[in-house]
């Protein structure tokens with residue numbers, strides 16, 4: 001599903017955020033990316049969802065070479081990737097419902113289908129009673145669930161989450177993990193960057209460890 005070969009990323013000439021990272025992640029896998037602060041976790045994810053370009057190396061997603069795609073094809077590929085950011089990146093001027101509807105509208109789905117799927121997804125993450133509220137009227141855990149609903153509503157091929165539980169209490173963390181596990185059980189490949197050792201121990205899965213931009217360990221549970 002995801003193949004990355006000899007990925008290098010230099011934001012500045014004199015330092016590399018990623019050095020020769022090669023990874024293969026199969027369809028339906030659930031993978032953690034861990035490592036100390038500054039190790040390159042967010043950078044790796046950004047390359048995989050094409051928010052940044054590698055300085056060197058190749059990325060194939062579902063057999064398609066991301067590094068050779070033009071802007072249009074990248075936009076099409078992005079529609080198949082759900083991303084959950086640590087700071088949620090919800091649109092504050094839109095309601096919860098509108099935030100989750102957005103990726104479906106971009107796909108050109110019909111209005112009744114959008115309404116139906118958004119409602120089902122909000123119910124799934126347990127936040128349908130707040131669908132008319134605006135993001136800043138919600139707690140951090142609630143906003144996180146909206147962000148997850150927005151990522152999952154498109155039934156993504158790949159779900160990418162950067163420190164998704166960084167600001168959550170243990171109960172919310174558990175619920176978020178259940179949502180990710182559910183998406184994974186339905187066939188979505190899941191990639192999570194995290195510092196949270198507890199989470200990895202509680203839900204053991206494959207762990208890729210980065211350190212100073214290098215992949216230093218690839219461990220199966």
Ligand SMILES: Nc1ncnc2c1ncn2[C@@H]1O[C@H](COP(=O)(O)OP(=O)(O)OP(=O)(O)O)[C@@H](O)[C@H]1O
Pocket residue numbers: 011012016017035036037038039040041042043044
């Ligand atoms: N936009 C940028 N411009 C310049 N340097 C950057 C940029 N983004 C990241 N870096 C540098 O690249 C390195 C890797 O950063 P990255 O954010 O990928 O690490 P991380 O493992 O996700 O860290 P954290 O756990 O603290 O979020 C760091 O040295 C960081 O300073």
